[in-house]
Amino acid sequence: MTPFIDPNEIWDYINGFKNPSAERVLEVIDRALNKNRLTLEETAVLVNTTDPLLIEAIKDGARKLKEQVYGRRIVLFAPLYIGNYCTNNCAYCGFRATNKDQLRVTLNKEEIVKEVEILEDAGHKRLILVFGEHPQYNAEFIAESVCTVYGVKKGFGEIRRVNINAAPFDVEGFRTIKEAGIGTYQVFQETYHPETYLEVHQGGKKRDYDWRLTALDRAQEAGIDDVGIGTLLGLYDWRFEILGLVRHVNHFEAVYNVGPHTISFPRIKKASGYTIDQKYAVSDADFTKLVAILRLAVPYTGLILTAREPWHVRDEVLQFGVSQIDGGTNIEMKGYSNQKPEQNLNAEQFEINDNRSLQEVMTELIEKEYIPSFCTACYRLNRTGEHFMEFSVPGFIKRFCQPNAMLTLAEYLEDYASDEIKIKGYQLITDNLEHYPDDAFKDKLIERLDLIKKGQRDLYF
Numbered sequence: 001m002t003p004f005i006d007p008n009e010i011w012d013y014i015n016g017f018k019n020p021s022a023e024r025v026l027e028v029i030d031r032a033l034n035k036n037r038l039t040l041e042e043t044a045v046l047v048n049t050t051d052p053l054l055i056e057a058i059k060d061g062a063r064k065l066k067e068q069v070y071g072r073r074i075v076l077f078a079p080l081y082i083g084n085y086c087t088n089n090c091a092y093c094g095f096r097a098t099n100k101d102q103l104r105v106t107l108n109k110e111e112i113v114k115e116v117e118i119l120e121d122a123g124h125k126r127l128i129l130v131f132g133e134h135p136q137y138n139a140e141f142i143a144e145s146v147c148t149v150y151g152v153k154k155g156f157g158e159i160r161r162v163n164i165n166a167a168p169f170d171v172e173g174f175r176t177i178k179e180a181g182i183g184t185y186q187v188f189q190e191t192y193h194p195e196t197y198l199e200v201h202q203g204g205k206k207r208d209y210d211w212r213l214t215a216l217d218r219a220q221e222a223g224i225d226d227v228g229i230g231t232l233l234g235l236y237d238w239r240f241e242i243l244g245l246v247r248h249v250n251h252f253e254a255v256y257n258v259g260p261h262t263i264s265f266p267r268i269k270k271a272s273g274y275t276i277d278q279k280y281a282v283s284d285a286d287f288t289k290l291v292a293i294l295r296l297a298v299p300y301t302g303l304i305l306t307a308r309e310p311w312h313v314r315d316e317v318l319q320f321g322v323s324q325i326d327g328g329t330n331i332e333m334k335g336y337s338n339q340k341p342e343q344n345l346n347a348e349q350f351e352i353n354d355n356r357s358l359q360e361v362m363t364e365l366i367e368k369e370y371i372p373s374f375c376t377a378c379y380r381l382n383r384t385g386e387h388f389m390e391f392s393v394p395g396f397i398k399r400f401c402q403p404n405a406m407l408t409l410a411e412y413l414e415d416y417a418s419d420e421i422k423i424k425g426y427q428l429i430t431d432n433l434e435h436y437p438d439d440a441f442k443d444k445l446i447e448r449l450d451l452i453k454k455g456q457r458d459l460y461f
Contacts, residue, residue, distance in 0.1 A: 066319075
């Protein structure tokens with residue numbers, strides 16, 4: 001629970017491995033394909049690669065690695081914003097305390113239930129609850145909100161995993177939240193560069209760089225071993241931020257013997273009253289490259305891409321890096337029950353660029369032969385933290401997650417899909433069963449798929 005980022009160390013790696021040879025780049029890719037987490041030096045080699053042919057080699061390597069570890073499944077979730085009061089003054093965020101144009105709302109229990117019912121009616125099983133950083137959103141309030149969400153059952157609908165994106169707490173606060181049965185707890189550093197951090201975080205407790213940086217150490221000490229880290233691309237040089245993320249992974253593995261469950265890497269988007277500074281803007285070309293680098297650098301860590309990005313970008317990075325996306329996203333308070341044709345940035349945190357419904361996202365994934373997954377088995381069987389690594393490192397992610405993904409897809413097809421999507425979805429399942437490598441396991445999977453068609457739910461390995 002002490003700071004572990006040394007900016008000079010990170011820049012020494014970036015500056016020390018400029019213009020890497022093709023031979024060295026290919027060596028690093030080969031090492032990653034053997035499912036080794038990359039060092040800072042090896043990651044610096046890849047971020048400094050500029051030759052177009054070598055960049056394609058990085059992407060090809062990431063594509064192969066993703067297929068080896070994760071198969072063709074894509075995990076789906078939805079964000080649910082609970083409240084946007086905030087005491088921080090983050091220059092890039094519509095929720096910042098000095099933004100007098102932001103419409104402040106906190107959902108009460110009845111309003112949370114209403115939003116969750118709509119999300120369940122769409123087919124969602126996994127949510128992330130998002131809170132502004134404000135005293136009213138204390139650990140007890142977050143825990144109560146989580147329990148409310150878990151208690152909503154409508155038809156076959158239920159939320160089986162609730163993740164959290166909220167303020168950092170002390171150890172006792174994290175313990176309170178853990179007792180509510182949360183999944184992943186996300187705290188993004190936003191930028192790992194201390195000087196830039198102070199420039200953009202102009203007031204509030206979030207201005208304390210070290211408190212933010214050590215937040216998930218306190219979560220680990222409280223028993224929350226399933227955590228998510230992230231950086232907001234565009235605040236500083238993306239090469240520094242990628243090495244900062246890898247350094248954060250190093251820290252977790254050295255101290256807690258487990259890496260983060262997920263990494264997020266959103267790009268800055270428009271927000272209420274905020275004009276984007278283009279000095280460190282990340283191009284689509286650099287963005288797709290850095291996603292491939294992250295996949296090679298951290299083979300067993302989930303990579304999350306949100307609806308901030310337009311579909312054409314999401315479509316590309318799904319191929320070689322991303323394992324989780326949101327669908328049917330609305331980030332306005334009470335937004336799912338009060339759908340509007342256009343975003344109102346004065347009622348939201350930032351601009352999104354993919355506002356398709358969950359059904360549209362499911363259709364797109366199925367047609368591209370991805371297996372959409374709402375699986376929550378690992379979390380509910382306590383396969384998290386170090387125990388998750390015991391399963392994932394030998395390659396069991398693909399063995400367990402692929403059939404569980406098919407089971408949750410079958411649930412969706414039975415309960416929520418149109419006739420057209422149902423036909424396509426079951427054809428996708430059939431195609432995957434034809435090439436399933438384990439006959440004994442395949443028979444068990446077919447048996448459970450038949451049980452789902454007969455009305456049973458929540459079956460998993």
